[in-house]
Amino acid sequence: MPKFTLESTYHLPVYRHRTYDAATPAEACRQAVEDDDWSAEKFDHETAGETYITGIWSGADAAYRAESITVPSQFHETIQRKAAHFQELFDQLVYVAEPIGLSRVNFERWLPKAIVVIEKAKAIIEERRDPDELTEPPGS
Known part of the structure; x- marks a missing residue:
């Protein structure tokens, strides 16, 4: 039986709570998106994203050692x-x-x-x- 090495991934949400002075909700949103200070970040393990495939290779322990195989789109x-x-x-x-x-x-x-x-x-x-x-x- 053939063997395949797969790389699976999921996203772990990271969030922060911060208050911004702004004239409108849209301006507050822009400030939050442009704010690159994540020193008070929190990880949300309760709402981790779906598992999906980011790489596949023929053979055992072949990740990044062999040519990758196209991942079927339904696993993206x-x-x-x-x-x-x-x-x-x-x-x-x-x-x-x-x-x-x-x-x-x-x-x-x-x-x-x-x-x-x-x-x-x-x-x-x-x-x-x-x-x-x-x-x-x-x-x-």
Whole structure:
């Protein structure tokens, strides 16, 4: 019977409680995200994330010694699977965002909503925060 060496991973949440002076909840959130002082960190063992596979190799004790094998996508971390699928859905939305086959009235109702969704998706893909407001069509 063949042997395989697998690297399994899970995320352990680390958190902190800190108070920020801010004019709005969004500003307080920005301050917290930008704050790099984790000296009072706490580990949350009660809510550790799912176990997922980050590497697989043929043979016993072969991690990083042999060529890695592609991990089947159903064993990836769920959030990564969602992100990859989100990209596919986003690509499909961009494709249909052109007025192919839509009546002018339906298109004019649909396009503003589609632009907002596309801009939010672009922000997520580019690891930016959501746009505060839409000022230009996508790709301009």
